Amino acid sequence: MKRVAPVKSASRSIDEKIKQLGDWRGTTLNxxxxxxxxxxxxxxxxxxxxxxxxPGTPVWSHGGIVCTGETxxxxxxxxxxxxxxxxxxxxxxxxxxxxxxxxxxxxYEGDRxxxxxxxxxxxxxxxxxxxxxxHGKPKPKSGKTGRGVSHD
Numbered sequence: 114m115k116r117v118a119p120v121k122s123a124s125r126s127i128d129e130k131i132k133q134l135g136d137w138r139g140t141t142l143n144x145x146x147x148x149x150x151x152x153x154x155x156x157x158x159x160x161x162x163x164x165x166x167x168p169g170t171p172v173w174s175h176g177g178i179v180c181t182g183e184t185x186x187x188x189x190x191x192x193x194x195x196x197x198x199x200x201x202x203x204x205x206x207x208x209x210x211x212x213x214x215x216x217x218x219x220x221y222e223g224d225r226x227x228x229x230x231x232x233x234x235x236x237x238x239x240x241x242x243x244x245x246x247x248h249g250k251p252k253p254k255s256g257k258t259g260r261g262v263s264h265d
Contacts (some may be wrong), residue, residue: 123160127171127182134184137222142171142182145226149173149180149218152232153239179235192217201238203230230258 115141127146131139149156157177163169168209173183193199196206196216205227208217 123158123171126156127158127168128159130168130184138184138189141220141224142184144172145182145191145220145231146173148226148228148231149235152235153179156235156239173235175239176246179238179242187221189220190217191220193234193238195238195241198241199234201234203227203233205230205234239263 114146127142131143131146133139134142153175156179159172159174160169161181173179173182180191180193183190183192190208192209193206193216195214196209197212197214197239199216201216205218206216208219209215218226218231
């Protein structure tokens with residue numbers, strides 16, 4: 114059974130995750146979080162998929178899941194739940210490109226994310242969620258050198 118932490122607890126859990134990382138990944142996750150909130154001040158933070166083998170995952174939602182923020186040993190991954198349905202003119206998506214639903218952005222140490230393009234992507238994901246909600250449509254279950262991420 115999925116557990117979802119309440120909003121205040123979710124925000125605290127994300128704060129703790131960033132602090133626990135204590136390295137470039139925490140800084141990157143925090144920056145991504147700031148950009149998400151700048152793009153959509155109404156976005157909701159959630160902490161999902163807590164289980165014995167996983168302490169949980171930061172999730173940002175508005176009208177449905179917009180994206181997740183996972184951290185790995187060598188990168189931070191932003192997975193857009195419905196990324197395959199989004200236009201990506203800046204080429205931010207650089208991972209999970211083969212799937213029919215999700216798309217992801219892998220951010221490695223030293224990468225700089227095109228913040229304006231990321232904000233556009235977040236706004237487009239929210240708009241898609243809200244458009245489908247207004248039409249009563251059910252939500253679907255849900256290479257490393259994208260032009261929107263520069264490797265320094």
